[in-house]
Amino acid sequence: MANEAPAGDLRLVDLTKRFGIFTAVDDLTLTVPQGSFFALLGASGCGKTTTLRMIAGLEEPTSGQVLLGDRDISRLRPYKRPVNTVFQSYALFPHLDIAENVAFGLRRRGIRKVDGQVRQMLSLVQLDGFGRRRPAQLSGGQQQRVALARALINHPQVLLLDEPLGALDLKLRRQMQIELKRIQTEVGITFVHVTHDQEEAMTMADTVAVMNAGRIEQLGAPAELYEYPATAFVANFLGQSNLLAAEAAGPAGPEVPVTAHGARFSVPVDRARVDRGPVYLGVRPEKLHLAEAADEVPAGHQHVPGVITDASYVGVSTQYLVRTGWGSELSAFAANSGVGRQHPVGTSVVAHWDPRHAFLLPREPGQDDRTTPLLDEPVKVPS
Incomplete structure (x- = not known):
């Protein structure tokens, strides 16, 4: 034309x-x-x-x-x-x-x-x-x-x-x-x-x-934009993200060590928008996997324990909410591929991810997790 x-x-x-x-x-x-x-x-x-x-x-x-x-x-x-x-x-x-x-x-x-x-x-x-x-x-x-x-x-x-x-x-x-x-x-x-x-x-x-x-x-x-968001706004507007309030200690070799809610994690340097001070540790729900025992977690994966508080079947996937020990809920999307098992509400699970799929974003001091809203009733989470 x-x-x-x-x-x-x-x-x-x-x-x-x-x-x-x-x-x-x-x-x-x-x-x-x-x-x-x-x-x-x-x-x-x-x-x-x-x-x-x-x-x-x-x-x-x-x-x-x-x-x-x-x-x-x-x-x-x-x-x-x-x-x-x-x-x-x-x-x-x-x-x-x-x-x-x-x-x-x-x-x-x-x-x-x-x-x-x-x-x-x-x-x-x-x-x-x-x-x-x-x-x-x-x-x-x-x-x-x-x-x-x-x-x-x-x-x-x-x-x-x-x-x-x-x-x-x-x-x-x-x-x-x-x-x-x-x-x-x-x-x-x-x-x-x-x-x-x-x-x-x-x-x-x-x-x-x-x-x-x-x-x-x-x-x-x-x-x-989806795989490497620059800000918390982009991470949660373009899709969903689990963003945990964390502190980064600066790069240590190829990784950036971070601490979130008393647990230690790490993110590859090339996945970090910021590598020191207050940060968000981010993981997309489809990159967050669930296991019912710690020994089922693949080697090298990082993880947190929790309890399933909601399970929604939406055809192509089942969308879970996992309540952590510190009170936030994480979203996890399990593809309906015919592989793996369903997890009923109330099941104790271990949410785990490959650190290569995580990312670090800037966070203002004092800002908390940016995940699913908290439940009104507390749920006991195994340590």
């Missing part, structure tokens, strides 16, 4: 947006490489949609720049920017058929011969033969494809996606995640996708930026 203007990376430089005394986006600087699928991930109120709206021209920055290649588009009207947006509400015209909905942007620009481009776009989104139907005759997923085709037919340099799958059911949402990635790969346009859904971001995006309070907490490839 040919662009109408010289292409280039999308760059946000010192971008800030204030609403009165509230700062929605705070001095944001990042680069979205041309042709990439980029996701802005964060909770409601983190500034991700405001950022998207400034790129689209629907909000004017308080300060900073939006650059496309070498061109500053910060003060251009939305219709003058080589950018299109697909919103969660598809906003299709109910009185127009699908072909005319897709052709709308071209018609507005005075282009008469649109049939060939419309057919190409409908084929791209796998809606061949749907051109004469009305929006009301289509499912939610099909309407989402029409909105996508309507945006793509304008040949934008950047396509902005504002929670476009939020109105779909789970199965259809997952199908559309795969479809959106296929389409982005085929057309080669820069996609910037705003979402609060971690799975959605990780499934589709080449690069994910996790936003919090108007700033980027961490940016990188999905696997990098």
Whole structure:
């Protein structure tokens, strides 16, 4: 697909947006490489949609720049920017058929011969033969494809996606995640996708930026962010983590010794964001394994004893909560692979992990564990 203007990376430089005394986006600087699928991930109120709206021209920055290649588009009207947006509400015209909905942007620009481009776009989104139907005759997923085709037919340099799958059911949402990635790969346009859904971001995006309070907490490839989070916020927003309040003694050879709740552990140096002072010792629930006796723990694994307080079967896995002797609950996900046994609630277990799968994060002095909330009733844990 040919662009109408010289292409280039999308760059946000010192971008800030204030609403009165509230700062929605705070001095944001990042680069979205041309042709990439980029996701802005964060909770409601983190500034991700405001950022998207400034790129689209629907909000004017308080300060900073939006650059496309070498061109500053910060003060251009939305219709003058080589950018299109697909919103969660598809906003299709109910009185127009699908072909005319897709052709709308071209018609507005005075282009008469649109049939060939419309057919190409409908084929791209796998809606061949749907051109004469009305929006009301289509499912939610099909309407989402029409909105996508309507945006793509304008040949934008950047396509902005504002929670476009939020109105779909789970199965259809997952199908559309795969479809959106296929389409982005085929057309080669820069996609910037705003979402609060971690799975959605990780499934589709080449690069994910996790936003919090108007700033980027961490940016990188999905696997990098998940396996090597930079902050406690990222560790618990992108998936779940068991974060134990610990003290690090500084590197000792290839490892960093840490002490947590009177027990000694260690983490490889290359898995430590900080190696001295207050830290969080982190382990993902799927990397935490359960044994019913200490002699079942593999050599080299580190472990803590506990009691199972909850077991939830969710099909692909069983999710356990393990109450430790100091009162925190750890999450452990056991894959439903047909190997291993189920552990009933009340079972005494040993939660263990390979230290190569743990990580250390910064912790403010005085902060406690960041795990599952404590139970109201105490549970006796064997020593």
